[in-house]
Amino acid sequence: MTALIFDCDGVLGDTERDGHLPAFNATFAQFGLPVRWSVEDYGRLLRIGGGKERLATVLDDPEVWRAAGSPATAAERAEVVATWHKAKTKTFTELVAAGVIPPRPGVRRVITDALREGWTVAVASTSAEPSVRAVLAGAVGDEVAATIPVFAGDVVLRKKPDPAVYQLTVDQLALDPAGTVVIEDSRNGLLAALGAGLATVVTVSGYTRDEDFTEAALVLTSLGDPDGERLEVLADPWGVRPVDALGLSELSRLAGRPAHDTQGGQT
Structure with missing residues (x-):
């Protein structure tokens, strides 16, 4: 899976x-x-x-x-x-x-493609669940959002960088950590995902671009869209080499490696 x-x-x-x-x-x-x-x-x-x-x-x-x-x-x-x-x-x-917060580039595309291919898609956040569900619905639409499990708010006592919310998500959905990839934007989130043994892609946001993402599998400006904003690669220690937009083929190559395999793919 x-x-x-x-x-x-x-x-x-x-x-x-x-x-x-x-x-x-x-x-x-x-x-x-x-x-x-x-x-x-x-x-x-x-x-x-x-x-x-x-x-x-x-x-x-x-x-x-x-x-x-x-x-x-x-x-x-x-x-x-x-x-x-x-x-x-x-x-x-x-x-x-009110539409003041548009979805980030590539989010709708990647989620839609992943669901179409039978992948499990979930959201894990420290924000309140109603806030998370609102942002998710704004990003992918109400119908698709209703099919995506959300783990948020006080569902765990310890917030990121503690791995509790990712551990809960993996356990509740019976996921294989080796086949699971996290998309994060902050160092706290990266540490939480790594603490749960999950390979992590970082798409930096306005507040986090200058944070330390040394342990990430891939660091990008965004997921990118072929017909819109193209991604910029900021760090690629696993040698994924995405061009313009990150797709399922690149994400599949991240699955199956140890979360701390920061040397994988380098030549």
Whole structure:
């Protein structure tokens, strides 16, 4: 069996700057919180896996803590964060529905081709499940999206770079790790996939282009489209040598190798 597991944010769509960041800031305004994240602030916060986990950091500011009703216990803080996050997720899904976040090049093509050939396709993300499903539907359409299993949000306790969400996906879908390839965009995601023993292709996004992807099987600017944006190869340690667009033939060559085989394919 051959399987593809996609991350969501930065992979299905370049969602962080144009979707999640404005949704977070709209939530802060909605609840009267004296905080707004800049593009640079949010770039630093992306090192923290999970939207709730990022939101929790603002409670360390005494002004925000007081504006939030001075939650005194861990349970009260968690309840406040959950309320904020629910509102943020609603705002984000509305932005996706409005079409402000187009799918990244090649995503629809690769997913459609993989499903047609009988491959298993899944999505594994630290974002809230409604947000992930909205982005997925925007990328491939409602009908196709409904057939794709999604593992997201609090389905695991430990977020990326911990491999838990990828291990769960492999276990729940009874996948062969040797026949499974992950598409990621960040170092945290890469480490999570490698921790689960999965070969990983990185398609860098706006916030992650300068991160360290040394252990990836292939690093690209995007999956590419033959009639649209062509991919640029940034690193190809396994000697895949894609041209213009990454297809199933190249992805098949990545399956069956150890995830850490960074020398494979070199001549």
